[in-house]
Amino acid sequence: MLERNNMNKRPLILVTNDDGITAPGMRTLISVMIELGDVVVVAPDRPQSGMGHAVTLDAPLYCEKVSIDQEVQAAYQFSGTPADCVKFAVSTLLDRKPDLCVSGINHGSNSSINVIYSGTMSAAIEAGIEGIPSIGFSLLDYSWDANFEPLKKEIKKMTQKVLAQGLPKDIILNVNFPNIPDFKGVKICRQARANWHEKFDERTTPHGKKYYWLQGEFVNHDLGEDTDEWALKNGYISVVPVQFDLTAYKAMEALKNLNF
Amino acid sequence: MLERNNMNKRPLILVTNDDGITAPGMRTLISVMIELGDVVVVAPDRPQSGMGHAVTLDAPLYCEKVSIDQEVQAAYQFSGTPADCVKFAVSTLLDRKPDLCVSGINHGSNSSINVIYSGTMSAAIEAGIEGIPSIGFSLLDYSWDANFEPLKKEIKKMTQKVLAQGLPKDIILNVNFPNIPDFKGVKICRQARANWHEKFDERTTPHGKKYYWLQGEFVNHDLGEDTDEWALKNGYISVVPVQFDLTAYKAMEALKNLNF
Numbered sequence: 021m022l023e024r025n026n027m028n029k030r031p032l033i034l035v036t037n038d039d040g041i042t043a044p045g046m047r048t049l050i051s052v053m054i055e056l057g058d059v060v061v062v063a064p065d066r067p068q069s070g071m072g073h074a075v076t077l078d079a080p081l082y083c084e085k086v087s088i089d090q091e092v093q094a095a096y097q098f099s100g101t102p103a104d105c106v107k108f109a110v111s112t113l114l115d116r117k118p119d120l121c122v123s124g125i126n127h128g129s130n131s132s133i134n135v136i137y138s139g140t141m142s143a144a145i146e147a148g149i150e151g152i153p154s155i156g157f158s159l160l161d162y163s164w165d166a167n168f169e170p171l172k173k174e175i176k177k178m179t180q181k182v183l184a185q186g187l188p189k190d191i192i193l194n195v196n197f198p199n200i201p202d203f204k205g206v207k208i209c210r211q212a213r214a215n216w217h218e219k220f221d222e223r224t225t226p227h228g229k230k231y232y233w234l235q236g237e238f239v240n241h242d243l244g245e246d247t248d249e250w251a252l253k254n255g256y257i258s259v260v261p262v263q264f265d266l267t268a269y270k271a272m273e274a275l276k277n278l279n280f
Numbered sequence: 281m282l283e284r285n286n287m288n289k290r291p292l293i294l295v296t297n298d299d300g301i302t303a304p305g306m307r308t309l310i311s312v313m314i315e316l317g318d319v320v321v322v323a324p325d326r327p328q329s330g331m332g333h334a335v336t337l338d339a340p341l342y343c344e345k346v347s348i349d350q351e352v353q354a355a356y357q358f359s360g361t362p363a364d365c366v367k368f369a370v371s372t373l374l375d376r377k378p379d380l381c382v383s384g385i386n387h388g389s390n391s392s393i394n395v396i397y398s399g400t401m402s403a404a405i406e407a408g409i410e411g412i413p414s415i416g417f418s419l420l421d422y423s424w425d426a427n428f429e430p431l432k433k434e435i436k437k438m439t440q441k442v443l444a445q446g447l448p449k450d451i452i453l454n455v456n457f458p459n460i461p462d463f464k465g466v467k468i469c470r471q472a473r474a475n476w477h478e479k480f481d482e483r484t485t486p487h488g489k490k491y492y493w494l495q496g497e498f499v500n501h502d503l504g505e506d507t508d509e510w511a512l513k514n515g516y517i518s519v520v521p522v523q524f525d526l527t528a529y530k531a532m533e534a535l536k537n538l539n540f
Binding site for chain 2: 213220271
């Protein structure tokens with residue numbers, strides 16, 4: 021059931037994100053990955069937070085090879101969404117299927133319902149759809165100068181295990197780190213049932229036209245101790261196994277009774 | 281378990297899509313819904329196919345009330361994504377929570393893995409996250425002048441049942457119609473395990489710069505007779521119950537054994 025990596029060659033690791041190639045979170049992730057394998061970076065050429073699983077169907081896409089001050093095989097900026105980046109890397113830039121895809125480290129949480137809106141996780145999920153073991157990493161700190169140092173050891177350990185032992189078929193890991201210097205440990209969790217209560221901020225342009233900014237308050241209705249929210253609040257790293265089969269199997273019988 | 285509608289008042293129905301308010305698929309859906317309740321339409325102001333569950337975090341959004349030649353309570357064009365449209369409708373435009381949200385009818389398939397990339401389904405799923413019974417409808421014909429007539433009777437029947445009996449908690453329906461005049465019936469299905477094999481089409485601008493168009497071939501690896509792909513190929517309307525809890529519960533034990 022586990023897809024194992026061929027241990028005789030150095031693994032090929034695709035690194036991507038949704039914040040762009042200059043993001044300190046991505047630079048931290050690269051610094052860990054170059055210790056573990058050959059790294060190719062493909063990042064969006066502008067911030068793509070909240071892009072969900074968008075793909076670009078009706079616009080031309082541009083790719084630019086860039087130099088970075090880290091020992092990678094190659095690094096590219098791509099004008100598409102995070103999911104586009106993975107599609108382009110796998111289909112066009114790489115000469116073989118990567119052994120692993122890692123996305124992040126995101127500046128901000130992708131726990132609970134945020135997984136749905138997340139560009140970071142959509143890149144990881146896209147790689148999962150293409151049959152590549154894949155992990156998305158996020159830190160619960162939105163600031164650009166967040167402290168990613170404490171994450172490095174944990175990410176290295178986790179990634180080594182995934183490279184050595186693989187992941188269950190069609191499963192992607194959604195890993196979130198609490199914003200503290202010492203972690204209590206790692207918890208395998210389910211996604212908490214939370215959502216955003218939106219309030220659009222209404223403003224007026226200098227030309228008199230009304231416009232709105234999306235804003236919201238995160239509301240967690242789910243206090244289960246097996247949830248990612250609980251783990252993060254209590255100092256643990258949360259790991260949620262994520263699937264892209266959205267079928268609600270348990271609801272199938274109830275629906276058959278509706279007699280459509 | 282089923283959330284029932286209050287049958288004493290005329291239901292409030294939110295209609296949305298990802299193709300915009302001029303789309304014949306949406307107009308067909310509106311024509312059915314005005315027979316069943318009070319209809320408010322909120323559509324993106326430009327095509328948003330493939331937008332997945334994107335939300336707009338870093339751009340101002342504009343809303344315009346528009347007149348259409350159908351008996352709706354109100355119709356709006358909104359400059360956000362399909363998920364933004366639902367967030368804006370529920371938080372700002374509507375004075376009460378709608379009894380139902382319907383999205384579509386999409387011009388083209390949202391079966392199998394397409395549910396992940398679909399703007400139509402992201403709108404329906406967003407409404408589901410907000411606790412509104414919700415259905416996305418799609419026809420397997422991408423053309424603008426697709427024949428939606430045969431769908432009307434089926435959509436009306438299905439919607440009446442959902443209005444009367446509700447849906448299981450946190451479940452959204454993904455309904456796809458084969459492109460044929462007579463349907464063999466309705467099948468409750470699981471999402472087929474298929475994906476897109478991408479091939480980016482490389483071209484050159486008049487100014488000598490390379491650019492790429494995303495294109496791909498849909499490959500279905502899953503021949504199960506309980507899948508949406510099987511149902512659609514065999515003349516049935518497919519109904520997949522969709523959930524936004526992405527947790528892969530079955531993988532949790534295997535992951536605990538990895539000892540992160």
